[in-house]
Amino acid sequence: MVIGGGAGGLTVASGAASLGATVALIEKNSELGGDCLHYGCVPSKAFIAAAKEVHQAQRAAEQFGFELNGKPDFSTAMKRVKDAIAHIQVHDSKERFTKLGVSIYHGEGTFKDKHHVVINNREIIKGKKIVIATGSRPNVPPIEGLKEVKFLTNESIFDLKNKPDRLLVIGGGPIGLEMAQSFARFGSEVTVAEAGPTIFGREDEDMIPIIKKELEKEISILYNAMTKKVEANAKGEKVVTIKQNNELKTYTFDEIIVSAGRKNNIEKLGLENIGVDVDKGAIVVNDYLQTSISNIYAIGDINGNFPFTHAAGMEGKVVVRNAVFGIKGKVNYDHTPWVTYTDPEVYHLGLTEQDAKDKYGEEFRTYKVAMNDVDRFIADRNNVGLLKVITKKNGHILGAHAVGKNASDWMQEIVMAKTNGLKIGSISNVIHPYPTHAAIVQQTADLYWREKLFNGSIPTITKKYIKWFR
DSSP states (O other), X not given: OEEOOSHHHHHHHHHHHHTTOOEEEEESSSSSSHHHHHTSHHHHHHHHHHHHHHHHHHXXXXXXXXXXXXXXXXXXXXXXXXXXXXXXXXXXXXXXXXXXXXXXXXXXXXXXXXXXXXXXXXXXXXOSSXXXXXXXXXXXXXXXXXXXXXXXXXXXXXXXXXXXXXXXXXXXXXXXXXXXHHHHHXXXXXXXXXXXXXXXXXXXXXXXXXXXXXXXXXXEEETTEEEEEEEEOTTSOEEEEEEETTEEEEEEESEEEEOSOEEESOGGGOGGGTTOOEETTEEOOOTTSBOSSTTEEEOGGGGSSOOSHHHHHHHHHHHIIIIIHOOOOOOOOTTOOEEEOSSSEXXXXXXXXXXXXXXXXXXXXXXXXXXXXXXXXHHTTOOOOEEEEEEETTSBEEEEEEEETTHHHHTHHHHHHHHTTOBTHHHHTSOOOSSOTTHHHHHHHHHHHHHHHHSTTHHHHHHHHHHHHO
């Protein structure tokens, strides 16, 4: 039995059914696909792509000396969002899963005991193994007056009919910044209120100044800013009081996007009925993704380990192996990257340099190449960014980080190498067509060999050998 029809739940349901298990899937919404398809990854990337096209057109006009007339049609962008969802919905359709043999139940699932779940307080179904994959929802902070005015989250933002002229984004996390930049490119005046002293706090220290500088060209970011109060004036505008550095200031906006983290969908599961351990709103799991009750598993956002769609899919595969076949396999996030889809993109894999210092002291190496040293980025006139690879002294990859155009694509070569235990130098031997963006990865790998070949004892030995050979 699977509770939740999002990315993780659908991976388990399709995998288990394809392998011959009898599968029941419980989903509270009318359609499958979860937050990622309907409110998250898919619609946001469609909107980001539309905003990027508008931005590129504006840049081209400036650089080539022609004029653009009119304003971008915001409704066209929203239509593209809906079209993307509809197109992908086919792959997550109820019909597809029914054909796989999955029995679909619509409603809220609540545990009666460790093998029985009640759906909508009416129907009871039994499962030998049960997987919880109910995901998360936007967290709404306790800001005075916020709930009394209309505000947006990722679950409602793509229903907007008109572009807001003045937009406040509460929270400078990945979702908030992606949306802030995209709305700015459609002409909104965007302010981000970030409670912390910086943005991208989980990223490598060399990445943060680059992406901050680029984003601050398009949006206004208030750091150490706490949103204290929201109220509507006679015009229907949102009057917001923000405390920054012990000073209260009042701003007026047309719309507010709340992007202040996520809250797990845990309350209606009835976990207290069966004694599943929960810590800080997340279901506690072991390395096999089992909860404190061994026949019940938890994957995706709900377990608090790695809250990304691709991680939920990976966890789903682990659970199919463990629950369906009983072949014990541990979950491993060491080779799982994440990306923030701002422009430029920010890519994160493994340890940061500070992480490496904490774990290995001085026993590691870093290799860095800037975009403006790579021919293809220069030719594209899009050469802002950096690639940094962190390795053990023997060249095994500990982490890799990048800021740059389409980093989510060309960084995958490093993920492949790290996953398979290859040294960074192995990428140096891979032939890359010239000129490509991925050449930055090869150039970084070349630095490893330069260090090995031209430092230490090797140059002395080769010099003597060449002299003797001649």
